[in-house]
Amino acid sequence: MKKIYLFFRTIPGRLKDEKGLGLVESMVAIGLLGAGVIAFASALAAGSLTVNEHSQETTAQRLAQAQLESIKSAMYDASGTSYTTVSAPSGYSVSFSVSSAIYATDDIQKITVTVSRDSVPVLSAEDYKVNR
Numbered sequence: 001m002k003k004i005y006l007f008f009r010t011i012p013g014r015l016k017d018e019k020g021l022g023l024v025e026s027m028v029a030i031g032l033l034g035a036g037v038i039a040f041a042s043a044l045a046a047g048s049l050t051v052n053e054h055s056q057e058t059t060a061q062r063l064a065q066a067q068l069e070s071i072k073s074a075m076y077d078a079s080g081t082s083y084t085t086v087s088a089p090s091g092y093s094v095s096f097s098v099s100s101a102i103y104a105t106d107d108i109q110k111i112t113v114t115v116s117r118d119s120v121p122v123l124s125a126e127d128y129k130v131n132r
Contacts, residue, residue: 057123060115072129083096096112110127113126
């Protein structure tokens with residue numbers, strides 16, 4: 001019991017030599033913490049932009065694939081005028097062109113689908129349709 005009493009009795013004596021945290025140390029700590037917060041915020045902003053861009057690209061790919069599947073599942077039309085355009089979400093538009101002039105036969109069509117966002121082309125995809 002006497003050892004414990006002596007230990008606690010000497011604690012205030014030990015703390016007399018401590019001067020605490022100075023202004024310079026405090027400023028360095030705040031600067032390091034601020035730099036870490038800024039780096040984290042920058043990484044978060046860059047990640048958010050990447051996710052948004054990836055989401056737009058995925059939507060464009062989905063629309064292009066849907067348009068190609070719609071045309072390929074429709075009855076063959078030599079002129080390509082009876083093919084319908086799929087509906088697109090707000091801000092997106094889908095257009096397609098059908099060409100067969102480059103082939104010796106009219107039984108093969110080259111289909112080019114262009115997906116635009118706010119009138120700016122985002123994705124272009126090509127496929128072929130065969131009259132079977």
